[in-house]
Amino acid sequence: MSTLLPTPGAPPRLPLRRPARGRVVGGVCAGVAIHLGVRVAVVRWVFVGLTLLAGSGVAAYIFLWVTVPAGEPDAVARALADPARARAARPNERPDGPDQPRGDGRHPGRAAGLRELTSRLPLTDIAIGVILVVVALSLVGSRFGWRVRASWLLPVLIVVAGALLAWSQLDRAQRGRLLAHAGGRTPIGVVRILGGIALVALGALLLVGQEARPRDILPSAVAALAVLAGAALVLAPWWLRLITDLGEERAARERADERAEIAAHLHDSVLQSLALIQRSAQNPVDVVRIARTQERELRAWLYEDQPRSDTSFAADLKAVAAEIEELTGVAIDVVSVGDVTPTAATEALLRASREALLNAARHGAPPVSLYLEAVPEQVEVSVRDHGPGFDPDAVAADRLGVKESIVGRTTRHGGTATLRRPPSGGTEVRMVMPLDLTGAPVAGTDPTPVAPHPGGPR
Amino acid sequence: MTDTPAAPVRVLLVDDHDMFRAGVRASLDAGLEVVGEAADVDSAVREVQRLRPDVVLLDVHLPGGQGGGGAEVATRCAHLPSEGGTGEVRFLALSVSDAAEDVVAVIRAGARGYVTKAVDGHELSAIVRRVASGDAVFSARLAGFVLDSFGTQSADVAVHDDELDRLSAREQEVMRLIARGYTYRECASELFISVKTVETHVSAVLRKLQLSSRHEIARWAAARRLL
Numbered sequence: 279m280s281t282l283l284p285t286p287g288a289p290p291r292l293p294l295r296r297p298a299r300g301r302v303v304g305g306v307c308a309g310v311a312i313h314l315g316v317r318v319a320v321v322r323w324v325f326v327g328l329t330l331l332a333g334s335g336v337a338a339y340i341f342l343w344v345t346v347p348a349g350e351p352d353a354v355a356r357a358l359a360d361p362a363r364a365r366a367a368r369p370n371e372r373p374d375g376p377d378q379p380r381g382d383g384r385h386p387g388r389a390a391g392l393r394e395l396t397s398r399l400p401l402t403d404i405a406i407g408v409i410l411v412v413v414a415l416s417l418v419g420s421r422f423g424w425r426v427r428a429s430w431l432l433p434v435l436i437v438v439a440g441a442l443l444a445w446s447q448l449d450r451a452q453r454g455r456l457l458a459h460a461g462g463r464t465p466i467g468v469v470r471i472l473g474g475i476a477l478v479a480l481g482a483l484l485l486v487g488q489e490a491r492p493r494d495i496l497p498s499a500v501a502a503l504a505v506l507a508g509a510a511l512v513l514a515p516w517w518l519r520l521i522t523d524l525g526e527e528r529a530a531r532e533r534a535d536e537r538a539e540i541a542a543h544l545h546d547s548v549l550q551s552l553a554l555i556q557r558s559a560q561n562p563v564d565v566v567r568i569a570r571t572q573e574r575e576l577r578a579w580l581y582e583d584q585p586r587s588d589t590s591f592a593a594d595l596k597a598v599a600a601e602i603e604e605l606t607g608v609a610i611d612v613v614s615v616g617d618v619t620p621t622a623a624t625e626a627l628l629r630a631s632r633e634a635l636l637n638a639a640r641h642g643a644p645p646v647s648l649y650l651e652a653v654p655e656q657v658e659v660s661v662r663d664h665g666p667g668f669d670p671d672a673v674a675a676d677r678l679g680v681k682e683s684i685v686g687r688t689t690r691h692g693g694t695a696t697l698r699r700p701p702s703g704g705t706e707v708r709m710v711m712p713l714d715l716t717g718a719p720v721a722g723t724d725p726t727p728v729a730p731h732p733g734g735p736r
Numbered sequence: 737m738t739d740t741p742a743a744p745v746r747v748l749l750v751d752d753h754d755m756f757r758a759g760v761r762a763s764l765d766a767g768l769e770v771v772g773e774a775a776d777v778d779s780a781v782r783e784v785q786r787l788r789p790d791v792v793l794l795d796v797h798l799p800g801g802q803g804g805g806g807a808e809v810a811t812r813c814a815h816l817p818s819e820g821g822t823g824e825v826r827f828l829a830l831s832v833s834d835a836a837e838d839v840v841a842v843i844r845a846g847a848r849g850y851v852t853k854a855v856d857g858h859e860l861s862a863i864v865r866r867v868a869s870g871d872a873v874f875s876a877r878l879a880g881f882v883l884d885s886f887g888t889q890s891a892d893v894a895v896h897d898d899e900l901d902r903l904s905a906r907e908q909e910v911m912r913l914i915a916r917g918y919t920y921r922e923c924a925s926e927l928f929i930s931v932k933t934v935e936t937h938v939s940a941v942l943r944k945l946q947l948s949s950r951h952e953i954a955r956w957a958a959a960r961r962l963l
Contacts (some may be wrong), residue, residue, distance in 0.1 A: 647917025
């Protein structure tokens with residue numbers, strides 16, 4: 279099939295997949311265009327042209343539609359190239375998979391695109407397919423001098439429409455492999471199947487019982503149904519077996535995938551770290567640092583839902599703490615309660631927190647504690663170190679500049695920052711940043727309006 | 737902290753890693769006597785019932801039993817009197833896990849506290865003594881979990897002391913300080929109360945955590961399991 283198509287060379291070819299975006303009917307043309315590196319319009323015209331040649335374009339299209347799996351070519355290529363990232367890429371592979379809350383939350387753009395797609399599919403699917411088939415059939419018919427009779431054409435069209443309806447369901451099921459497995463068959467899928475069966479049955483009846491009266495058609499229809507039911511009865515066990523086998527196979531494959539992913543991750547991170555530790559065994563400071571970094575990474579991977587970097591202030595803050603930990607080798611205990619979406623104000627708070635952490639790690643005594651408490655109205659960050667025996671004057675002098683940068687940064691955005699020395703020792707920096715509910719900073723203790731000089735000198 | 741009882745505190749170590757048990761055994765100080773070890777749920781239950789230790793150091797993840805891990809041990813051995821003293825057998829959860837549902841499950845099953853395995857021997861000994869004397873032990877992270885599930889806003893503050901589903905203002909303050917990395921003693925001096933009062937507040941929070949039917953606990957743990 280594809281040998282008929284123009285093949286300009288684009289050396290690192292993307293795999294042949296039917297993307298969800300930019301499709302009109304089944305995404306075949308778009309997929310082929312991406313695969314071959316040519317413009318979609320060219321491919322479409324080629325298919326239209328082929329259709330005029332005894333309808334082979336339609337046949338090619340349907341063949342590709344059925345055989346080419348759906349998916350985003352670039353994501354698939356990435357997944358193939360880098361198995362460690364397969365987890366990130368996989369959701370794209372099954373754009374019509376069950377509505378997992380995580381998937382939706384993380385790919386808002388994709389979810390919107392799908393919704394648009396599902397609302398568009400049934401109409402275009404059927405209309406364009408039927409038109410193409412009619413054109414093709416009439417062309418073939420006229421070529422062979424075959425006079426198309428209305429009594430034949432209408433039933434055939436009905437059968438074709440029904441088949442299309444049912445096949446579009448298959449396509450859908452194929453795209454969302456997990457859909458049927460998880461029992462998440464949508465009502466629209468059932469409607470498609472039932473509608474398809476009804477249309478095909480109606481078309482077949484009209485086709486077979488050309489001139490017969492309805493009274494004669496009925497018994498034969500009943501007989502046909504009885505035969506079908508009998509066949510279904512005989513085939514049911516085999517079919518059920520097939521379904522179970524398929525499910526088991528699929529589950530096994532998923533487990534294998536997961537194992538491969540875990541293995542890839544362990545190889546990339548844990549084994550590398552262990553090798554590093556062995557090599558630097560004579561340097562305890564390095565060993566502790568490497569082990570600590572690895573522990574943090576593994577914990578994040580195992581226990582935490584990794585939010586996108588621009589949606590979670592808590593995640594940003596943890597990243598900053600990790601960075602400081604790496605930089606200074608001092609362990610930081612992070613406790614976070616609640617979360618907010620980052621804004622300009624929290625960005626300032628983040629930078630101030632970084633200063634405070636760096637300071638605590640460099641000049642204070644461990645353990646260093648970082649505490650975040652976020653509610654929609656305000657974010658509070660507290661950085662505490664436990665210095666049992668330090669010289670308060672030296673520290674005060676040392677921290678004057680930092681104090682300025684922490685306090686100044688926070689107050690410019692309407693927040694407050696206080697440097698405290700608890701009677702039991704150590705130092706605590708508490709920064710509170712009020713947020714209004716739209717996320718923009720509001721005037722707190724600082725009477726200066728924020729907007730006119732963002733980040734400007736005070 | 738609390739005064740060391742004349743008799744050594746009898747400790748049972750429950751962990752499925754031999755190396756870890758050996759490490760803990762070596763790091764505990766002289767005032768603590770390790771009377772036994774167990775490596776899975778069933779043997780842990782058996783040993784607890786046989787030995788009646790003062791404190792059980794309980795790993796959250798344990799093989800065997802019904803698959804409930806440390807929480808299952810705590811549930812199956814709830815309210816057993818300890819042999820030496822007049823108190824009950826008390827459980828202290830030790831875990832490498834940061835997963836909220838693990839920690840909360842074992843606390844709700846009756847453990848008196850939760851510490852991470854990174855804790856050093858000296859600190860662990862002090863904590864074991866504190867648990868043996870009936871106090872609750874909260875790490876910063878557990879305090880964070882508590883604040884997360886009970887809420888931090890003023891609307892979440894209990895009006896009456898006997899409300900199980902909300903923390904009192906004082907309890908919230910204590911939890912905040914612990915989450916910030918303050919020790920009990922530091923909390924006490926910060927709030928101008930005695931260490932004993934801090935311990936009372938922490939025990940009250942522990943009780944609420946164990947008895948509260950607050951739906952957030954379930955919902956929040958469930959939300960975190962969606963990994």
